[in-house]
Amino acid sequence: MAGLTLSPHAGRIVWLGRVIHRDRPEIAGESLDHMDLTLAGLAGEFHGGLTRPSCSRVANLYARDTEIANTRQLTIVSTEELAAIAQELDLPEIDPAWLGASIVVEGIPDFTHLPPAARLQADNGTTITIDLENGPCNFPAKTIEIARPGHGKAFKAAAMGRRGVTAWVEKAGMLTLGQALKLFVPDQRGWQP
Numbered sequence: 770m771a772g773l774t775l776s777p778h779a780g781r782i783v784w785l786g787r788v789i790h791r792d793r794p795e796i797a798g799e800s801l802d803h804m805d806l807t808l809a810g811l812a813g814e815f816h817g818g819l820t821r822p823s824c825s826r827v828a829n830l831y832a833r834d835t836e837i838a839n840t841r842q843l844t845i846v847s848t849e850e851l852a853a854i855a856q857e858l859d860l861p862e863i864d865p866a867w868l869g870a871s872i873v874v875e876g877i878p879d880f881t882h883l884p885p886a887a888r889l890q891a892d893n894g895t896t897i898t899i900d901l902e903n904g905p906c907n908f909p910a911k912t913i914e915i916a917r918p919g920h921g922k923a924f925k926a927a928a929m930g931r932r933g934v935t936a937w938v939e940k941a942g943m944l945t946l947g948q949a950l951k952l953f954v955p956d957q958r959g960w961q962p
Contacts, residue, residue: 790815802945
């Protein structure tokens, strides 16, 4: 029996990007027209690699900087949720580069709350596995404040439940703008202890 079910929902890639360094307080993202993904993520990306040092996301499990598997290679956000954040911040739009986004997808409702272990798969077989909801943090707020003074401080509240997900590459391959992504969700009921 398969452990994942094809969802009736599908998305389309509308933006690709990367962060190549984080040596300053703001995020310095850049857009791309394609991504050649390996099992270590995107070469040259700040969050790439097969392993990573532990951070505040797993502070209740490991001492900071403990080497762990990198399930945070990519950050994926949705067009619809970016529009909702922009509206709340009274901005015409949110540049995905301000958030350090890797992929922006449109067409999948309630994107930030996709279940962990869900998969996004392109027609060429490239497959991304969802890890966890990406909580709002101060780095995008600082970047927005620099780009649009007076709007950054409200980012964390506006992005709560809309910041997208972190993810990792399960099947290497190429992603391109306009590419369709099928959504597979775990075939199990919600946990009920």
